[in-house]
Amino acid sequence: MLPVSAAVGLLAAFAVPYSRAGLGLVLVAVAMGAAAIPAVRRRITPWSAGMGVVAYGLVAVAMFRDADWLVGLLLLAGFLTAALALSGAGRGWLGVARGGASVILGLLPVPWFLGPQVKGMAVRRRLMPLLIGGGLTIVLVGVFGALFASADAIFAQAVQRVFSAQDWAETVPLRILLFAVFGFVVASAVLVGLRPVVEPKAPDLRVTVSRGLWVTPLTALNLLFATFVGMQLTVLFGSTDWVASATGLTYAEYARSGFFQLVIVSVFVLAIVAVASGAVELRGVDRWLMAGLLGVLCALTMVILFSALHRLDLYAEVYGLSRLRASVEATIWWLGGIFVLVLVAGAVRLIRRGHAGWLPRAVVAMTSVALLAFAVWNPDLRVAETQIAIRGVDRIDLDYLGDLGAEAVPALDRLPEPSRSCVLAAVVRANELDRPDPWNGWNLARRQAREVLERRPVLKAVSCPQTFYGLEDPYRD
Template identity: 65%
Template sequence: MRRRILPAAAGLGITAVLLAVFGLLFSSADPVFAAYVTRLTTAPEWAESLPLRIVLFAVFAALAAAVVLVALRPVADPVGPDLKVPVNRAVWLVPLTAVNLLFAAFVAVQITALFGGDAWVLETAGLTYAEYARQGFFQLVAVSVVVLGIVAVAASVIRTERRERWVLAGQLGVLCALTMVVLFSALHRLDLYTDAYGLSRLRLSVEAAVYWLGALFALVLLAGAGRLAGRGSAWLPRTVVLVTGLALGVFAVVNPDLRVAESQVAVRGVQKLDSDYLGDLGAEAVPALNRLPEPLRSCVLADVVAANELSRPDPWNGWNLARAEARALLAEHPVAEGGTCPGHR
């Protein structure tokens, strides 16, 4: 084997040296020949992202193969060690009761604000509905995340007898139910703010996250009810992963940038549009932005074309449906050049 490899390697090395020497000489002697050599030795633009594409392809291929393997050869769920410890009832009953009372008081205030409307908010808090919606939204989402942690710790650490088990499950169930109302309040605040200023990428993403958290709490309540009925809850982690994957798929199908553009145009109107923000949206927003009046349409779409590089075709391995549809639409209705762009913000 070595007798064959070494001569072949030596021949390839000599060939490379000779081609490099003569190629450089010919290139310096003839500009036309040099141009051809440059084209042959210059990597195309899509090759710059080729390593990342290969890595992503390998990762997703491995994930798909793992899913198929588990589906074909299901395995038994591993049983972890029992980490539960006996805890005096007062240690967990008093804090959970106090927290539930606090949540109930907050929910009562939220219901009053919900049915009281704009006049109640102005009279009580001295805020507009938009200001009321903006304040405290992320705090409410953080509250729900903390509650998930409390439920996970209490369910996995505290060891209870049969009667105490029902009491603990009731406390945690009430806490989860009240937290779902808090999430609804946060979603209502976001809807109020969206009605005033339209959707944005951040608002739409947070709205999707709130729905996802609500689904998680519903699954936790089902798992708790199942455990009280004597059934296992080993299905919960897999279901959470499944729901998360489905949520990501639905979020992509919703087409966020298109929804943002439609909402901004519908809510803010032409006179109050933030053209700089709309110009940073993706190619998915082109159908909505194409309906704007001139010269605002051309100004915004020119920024979208520049931001998404729609002025040139995608490489063969970078084709995208939204970008292709955007290019076709812009070919039918070209962007006007040389116009004066109004200073909409």
């Protein structure tokens, strides 16, 4: 295990630093998986294999997308998904949480895990004197070299030329840190593979309560939701003039005033369903009554989610998409999928009188696939396209577009001059497109953006306003 951890650490120290996320990071992720697979090969299941493939897919996005906010999110999700696959856990919600954090928690016993291997190495008697001698050499040469450099200007200039001519001298500290971090993470992953997580069992907190304690509040909540949904239907099918006359707001202002709150409502409903179905002991008719009330509540919440999505679309029709709006729209679709899974799990649990043990894993799988689909949808490109198409050149917010990732360049290239050169110059600065990526930073989006800019370079002699003009969007972030 020591050579394997050291090999992955060396690869990380060589392939990760001083480049944007790209090929090097993906190669290190592949090496980490290859190092951990032998430890789990005897207990690979369709679940763990599927999660491993999804984890690699999430990490591989770093080679195809450039937007830091998106790549960072998917790298984190890929790491947690890979840890869950290694742990073998996930049959319950506690198992999902414990499995996702298993590699991080495994870092604590890594020194005790590697200690006996280091002590048992046959070459330790020769290795330790060599390491101590090397460290003593570095200290002595450093001290006396510094004294000589301070005593003689010619010697000092020679030393400066040697170290300034070698980039490695400046990168050594970071590379040593990466070597240690990735080596320890690989050792932790192998430790998790050798000692799989025991599926935690949640304590039985179910209590028996009287029917009136939960029937009344759930019924009142359903009536409230039904009233709200009825009003929303009039809005969904009503005209723009009717909404303006009834509220005194424009259609876009009305839309913006509610979709965040409606998303929060759906999250609260999920919490209510979790508490009601997991903490109340029910028998006989009460099981069917609870299932009916919660099922109606979930169905009404799905209509509310559709209303939130409709409001978001109305606002986007006026101001176009932004990164936040694109993320919220994806979240609404994801929440809708969660409610579908919850309804199916409730029906199965009611009919078979058992536990829907597949639900936590189904939620994890759906979430991972949804993140991949969101990356394939290419949000930064969609933001640029809708901003240009909806707002037009005269009202476009070039300041906001200049902060997008390299994947937005093909859309921004269609802008007329001087707007095109003004916004693309900002994109080039933000994404370092004025210089080629090193081999470890290869990225398809940045490569395609540079090809576009080579065919039509950014004009230098253009007059760009100090503050880009645009239609004021009070919630553009």
